[in-house]
Amino acid sequence: MSTTPYFAVEQIKRTGHFNMDSDHFHESYEIYYLLSGERYYYINDRVYALQVGDLLFINKNHLHRTTSKGRSSHERILVNFDDLFIEPLLGRGVGELPLYHGESFLLRPDVHEQGRIEDLFHTMLREQKEARSGSTEYLLALLLQMLILMTRIREAKPEPVPPESSEKQRRVYRIIEYLNKEYMQKLTLPEIAEQFYISETYLCRIFKQTTGFTVIEYLNYIRIREAQTLLRETDDKITRIAEETGFDSIAHFGRVFKQIVKRSPLQYRKQNQM
Structure with a gap:
């Protein structure tokens, strides 16, 4: 097991037909945010039709895959991080955050929530690129804000987004x-x-x-x-x-x-x- 804390955030835009072909489960946590386009996402043994602004939390070792919905282009932001990166949060009253319950889930934030989420993501992207002093601590603080925001959105909308069901x-x-x-x-x-x-x-x-x-x-x-x-x-x-x-x-x-x-x-x- 790596002894180096792992955190990565990336923004990618793809045109036309694209199906994910990388590892389908891993020992890091993942947050997926759809900026534009449409996608199908397989997780928790069900398939979901994603729309712009949808936010997914994928717990470690959960099987998942995203595939094309039509042939339109799409753009997404992806965050991956491991237990070692969030270790400084342990013991600080963060036990109610989603990663501690072993779940994966889909959120459908409203427009105002989407704005806050995108601001956090873009700050993460900028901080990762610039890599200034205190960057790791700042990224951890931004991630904590994201996880708290996700928890609040989920608590405010306890009814889960339904999967596809033909x-x-x-x-x-x-x-x-x-x-x-x-x-x-x-x-x-x-x-x-x-x-x-x-x-x-x-x-x-x-x-x-x-x-x-x-x-x-x-x-x-x-x-x-x-x-x-x-x-x-x-x-x-x-x-x-x-x-x-x-x-x-x-x-x-x-x-x-x-x-x-x-x-x-x-x-x-x-x-x-x-």
Whole structure:
């Protein structure tokens, strides 16, 4: 595990069709703000249609992905930070902030709230670029303001923004629930398709269209996330963990784990075991 506090903020504008292809869960927290355009965002096993001004908080190790909604351009601001960066806040009465509840959620701020949010983001961007003395402390203070503002917006609007819910999407949600429950089994695409009385081709198409993931990609992410928990919290042998998370061999497990986590299971355990 890194001993250097991590914080990054970036603003990017993209034109035309774009689907996120970077890591889909990570050990840092993320705040996503849509400045312009439209996007679909998969999080918490549901898909949301984002509109301008929407603000997402993604907790660490939560599977997520953003995909195109139409072919229009979009612009967003993204903040990532880790536990080490916010460590100075611990013990200072900030336990009600969203990151301490293990949740991810979508907020839909009003116009006035959007103005305050964008001011904070642009101050962060400027401070990161200039990197003057006291920059880390100032960025931490700005982040704390952002998290408090998000908490207040959420408290003022306790009704959550509803996910997309067409018949196709509801079917995919049922498939996702099945995969989350049965990931430890030796699942195959034909077996999953048969379970839901659909063709393998149709299964693959609607799953990718709805979530942005392939079925196998999603299944591997779920399995590896569970394996990470077992590596951190138990002394089980790696061969046993591979078996418990549905992999057909230790070699396959090691290959997929390293592809997703960028470290071997043994390296991950050494760096993260409690």
